[in-house]
Amino acid sequence: MSEQIKTLFEEHDIKFTTARSSILEVLKEAHHPLNYEQIKEKMSVVMDKATFYRNIAKFEESGIVHKFEADDRKWYFELSSTTHAHFICEHCHQITCIDVDLGKVEGEVKSIVLKGTCKECHV
Amino acid sequence: MSEQIKTLFEEHDIKFTTARSSILEVLKEAHHPLNYEQIKEKMSVVMDKATFYRNIAKFEESGIVHKFEADDRKWYFELSSTTHAHFICEHCHQITCIDVDLGKVEGEVKSIVLKGTCKECHV
DNA sequence: TAATCAAATGCAACTTAGTTGTGACTTAGA
DNA sequence: TCTAAGTCACAACTAAGTTGCATTTGATTA
Secondary structure (H helix, E strand, O other): OOHHHHHHHHHOOOOOOHHHHHHHHHHHHOOOOEOHHHHHHHOOOOOOHHHHHHHHHHHHHHOOEEEEEOOOOOEEEEEOOOOOEEEEEOOOOOEEEEOOOOOOOOOEEEEEEEEEEOOOOOO | OOHHHHHHHHHOOOOOOHHHHHHHHHHHHOOOOEEHHHHHHHOOOOOOHHHHHHHHHHHHHHOOEEEEEOOOOOEEEEEOOOOOEEEEEOOOOOEEEEOOOOOOOOOEEEEEEEEEEOOOOOO
16 A cells, blocks of 8 residues: 555544555546446455445545546546546547636636537547 | 427427427526426426436437536436536535636537535535 | 454445336327 | 327336445554
8 A cells, every 4th residue: 555545544534444545546546537337447455335435435525535427427536636627528438637727706616527529539 | 388499399300299398498497407306396297207308318419408417416407508607506506507718628518517615605 | 462342344225317118199291 | 080100108127326234344452
């Protein structure tokens, strides 16, 4: 387990378990949001989906992980970082992180999701 | 039925039915996106959810209606108009339409969803 | 190191928005 | 009015995510 992840557990007063570190390990390696299925495939340990979702909920509560819905009725997860936008292509379903300048928006924005056709799929 | 809706059916070569006009009537009156339950409540006729979703699918195909997922695992529908953003408050779950200036984004953007805390809920 | 106990896990059953198959019924057009 | 193509209601289904509960695990204390 990486030092970075160990520190996350300590900072947020979360009990260490192999299941939890395995989830965070995957999210740390990925550089874009992943859903349950994708994370499951990459994880080194096998765990029940109930365990997965409960741990994700814990991470969310602590602000370690951020989640959002794409257009496929699935939750996508990523390690929290500065607020940035996600572009979801309706054709290839690829999710990419992008920087956008919103200008002024009233209220506090926590997530931004754009949908459409990415430049690869756009004719 | 309003002339506007009658015209929509003709323009898009969609067969007229009471179920269909009832759905569009509700969407026309609403000035923000609604989900199935909300539309059902407001509709003057009773229809099966299968009928509802199949008709919505038809409208989408024709580009009359636009849909997106909020953060509650439900689809929200509205009449298509110029591309604008939706702000979903994580506290009061109110969905509001807002104008944002995205600057340059590669690809073609069809929908923009912002989530966070609206100014009413923000302390 | 062993005992303790709150917290985490696995399993199975459940929830629910949305989807699909099918036979009966409408609608538009001749 | 008659007919074919399309639409409808009903019921059964799908699947991501949730919940209850008995068992296991890991941080803490002795």
